[in-house]
Amino acid sequence: MQSALIPRPEGASFWLRDARGAACLLDAPQGPVDHEGLTRFDLKVEDGRIAGLAPLGTAPPEAPSLEGGQAWPAFVDAHTHLDKGHIWQRAPNPNGDFAGAVSSVMADSTAHWAEAEMEARADFALRSAFAHGTTAIRTHLDSEVPLARMSWPLFARLREAWAGRITLQLCSIAPMECLVGEEGAALADLVARSGGVLGMVTRLGGDFAAPLPADFQPMLDHVFALAEARGLDLDLHVDESGETGARALREIAATALRRRFRGQIQVGHCCVLTLQPEAHQRETLALMAEARMRVVVLPMCNMYLQDRVPGRTPRWRGVTLVQEMRAAGIPVSFASDNTRDGFHAYGDLDMLEVYREATRILHLDHPFGAWPRAVTAEPAAAMGLAAGRLSVGAPADLVLFSARHMTELLSRPQSDRVVLRGGRVSDATLPDWRELDRWLQPGPPSPGDAPAR
Structure with a gap:
């Protein structure tokens, strides 16, 4: 289920208004940091990368808004x-x-x-x-x-x-x-x-x-x-x-x-x-x-x-x-x-x-x-990777939540999250457990499935 509160931006370039994120994941807070360690900001994506982290009100008013929902790096x-x-x-x-x-x-x-x-x-x-x-x-x-x-x-x-x-x-x-x-x-x-x-x-x-x-x-x-x-x-x-x-x-x-x-x-x-x-x-x-x-x-x-x-x-x-x-x-x-x-x-x-x-x-x-x-x-x-931060120039691999506060984020499974890869909404869905049924029978494997050792 996708939440109507979480925008699904389209195109190679766009702004997201009024995001909230952990200040420890930003190069520098763009506004006050609250008692949960969160700060609010506008975020710009261009050509699959984070092009800007700016104070609230920087993004054009027609840009989609997270309404204070959280944005995390992947x-x-x-x-x-x-x-x-x-x-x-x-x-x-x-x-x-x-x-x-x-x-x-x-x-x-x-x-x-x-x-x-x-x-x-x-x-x-x-x-x-x-x-x-x-x-x-x-x-x-x-x-x-x-x-x-x-x-x-x-x-x-x-x-x-x-x-x-x-x-x-x-x-x-x-x-x-x-x-x-x-x-x-x-x-x-x-x-x-x-x-x-x-x-x-x-x-x-x-x-x-x-x-x-x-x-x-x-x-x-x-x-x-x-x-x-x-x-x-x-x-x-x-x-x-x-x-x-x-x-x-x-x-x-x-x-x-x-x-x-x-x-x-x-x-x-x-x-x-x-x-x-x-x-x-x-x-x-x-x-x-x-x-x-x-x-x-x-x-x-x-x-x-x-x-x-x-x-x-x-x-x-x-x-x-x-x-x-x-x-x-x-x-x-x-x-x-x-x-x-x-x-x-x-x-x-x-x-x-x-x-x-x-x-x-x-x-x-x-x-x-x-x-x-x-x-x-x-x-x-x-792992030696340049990932895991909300930084200008980083790939726009993001996870967006409607939850605004940490107690909201950590009180539900957040099954309605929106995942962005390279700035584009991912259409990936969770696989069905039934896919594994053919491999999980208790008997011995068939000859065609013998270990390649």
């Missing part, structure tokens, strides 16, 4: 798993916890993941994200051999097919021990050839007082060496548990500083940091800031998985110290993570939903401040 989603997405109906998590997620997804990948069905699920997800107003996505790809031989070429083709609509970045994910030896070098070479990002998972547990495994630091140094030799950035799944002995985050920061690592490091999850001693927290954050690390937080997925015990109400939200990280100068992004698979039964790659739920879960209001950057400008910077 969203950026810097941590997803498109290879796993939408398998829930075929492979539900039996109890909703992390172990159940690993078991259900591994079994499904062995029995069902084939080129055609993975392409269908990933394309469905990309169409959903595009309709919601996302312009860039980083996806992690399970990269153990032989699966990587099928998934990486497939997603490279999807990246080309979606160029100009969604910028798609590829990142490996595998247990850290898989990056040691010939298999690790081969994976790093594949990532480099594909223009991707090197990623892995740290798996530590136990009690905070327990020493780190003797082989942990040598493996971590080896991962850094693989990236350094190939000029790769790192994007790491870190400390995604409630076990206080999972403290790789500090060691990653210290290793980056010791090695003077020149690439970009993004770390995701970092859940258990909230449960560790405050002195360790402070030391970790200081090292992270010094190492110029970025954090991507997955609030919906981690609330779903962490501290889940059958018949017991969770005592812990499962998310990390985002406010303390921001205060320490560490850039923070929010992202979708998993959608409708064993790690998270819900989600639709709608970054407004991610921002809405992050605000509620993490108390990112009173004031809202600069947190709108966490689904726009910060993930764009993490």
